[in-house]
Amino acid sequence: MRPFLIAPSILSADFARLGEDVDAVLNAGADVVHFDVMDNHYVPNLTIGPMVCKALRDYGVTADIDVHLMVKPVDRMIGDFARAGASIITFHPEATEHLDRSLQLIKESGCKAGLVFNPGTPLHYLDHVMDKLDVILLMSVNPGFGGQSFIPSTLDKLRQVKKLIDASGFDIRLQVDGGVKVDNIGEIAAAGADMFVAGSAIFNKPDYKAVIDEMRSELAKLES
Numbered sequence: 172m173r174p175f176l177i178a179p180s181i182l183s184a185d186f187a188r189l190g191e192d193v194d195a196v197l198n199a200g201a202d203v204v205h206f207d208v209m210d211n212h213y214v215p216n217l218t219i220g221p222m223v224c225k226a227l228r229d230y231g232v233t234a235d236i237d238v239h240l241m242v243k244p245v246d247r248m249i250g251d252f253a254r255a256g257a258s259i260i261t262f263h264p265e266a267t268e269h270l271d272r273s274l275q276l277i278k279e280s281g282c283k284a285g286l287v288f289n290p291g292t293p294l295h296y297l298d299h300v301m302d303k304l305d306v307i308l309l310m311s312v313n314p315g316f317g318g319q320s321f322i323p324s325t326l327d328k329l330r331q332v333k334k335l336i337d338a339s340g341f342d343i344r345l346q347v348d349g350g351v352k353v354d355n356i357g358e359i360a361a362a363g364a365d366m367f368v369a370g371s372a373i374f375n376k377p378d379y380k381a382v383i384d385e386m387r388s389e390l391a392k393l394e395s
């Protein structure tokens with residue numbers, strides 16, 4: 172079993188003091204920084220771009236930065252984010268004209284690559300590209316905003332994708348994003364996820380370490 176990774180979504184961080192807030196969540200025990208990029212075109216919200224990613228690197232953040240692209244088109248952003256210090260780049264398959272090319276561009280840029288599936292996006296986009304994936308991200312809310320409720324049908328989809336990953340023999344992480352909290356992280360992990368994005372559940376609480384510790388103790392129940 173891969174070690175579980177907790178990836179706070181900085182969508183719910185304090186943007187006025189982002190560097191400090193990212194440091195705080197990493198010092199509280201987070202593994203990865205989840206960086207939500209929204210373009211007011213693919214999704215109805217507008218957030219942050221490569222300059223902010225580079226600013227975090229310049230500030231001294233050394234943890235992996237997991238860039239979740241909710242943009243259309245996709246390809247133009249890949250090089251910009253790789254140069255800005257991204258570690259993982261994921262995108263939505265229906266947002267690109269050439270799925271395989273976008274994955275290749277990410278790999279050539281030196282980053283890990285992943286595909287993101289909205290609750291209603293079919294899994295057939297995985298056909299023929301499993302060998303190019305480091306991450307499969309299942310959205311458990313419709314993309315665009317933090318603070319939404321986890322959509323329960325994601326659990327069945329997770330179980331389905333977990334089987335596909337196991338059957339493929341490739342080393343692919345199964346990430347879940349949206350409405351992840353202390354009280355549901357256990358069942359999400361039991362369904363097969365090993366990387367957990369959580370924004371509001373962590374950043375909307377005063378004590379990040381307490382939330383992350385509680386999440387880890389829920390996850391530890393599955394490891395024992």
Ligand SMILES: O=C(CO)[C@H](O)[C@H](O)COP(=O)(O)O
Pocket residue numbers: 180182183205207239241312313314315316317318319348349350351368369370371372
């Ligand atoms: O990609 C996203 C939204 O499109 C965010 O990563 C996600 O919503 C995290 O926020 P929360 O944990 O509050 O649901």
Ligand SMILES: [Fe+2]
Pocket residue numbers: 180205206207239348368
């Ligand atoms: Fe996200």
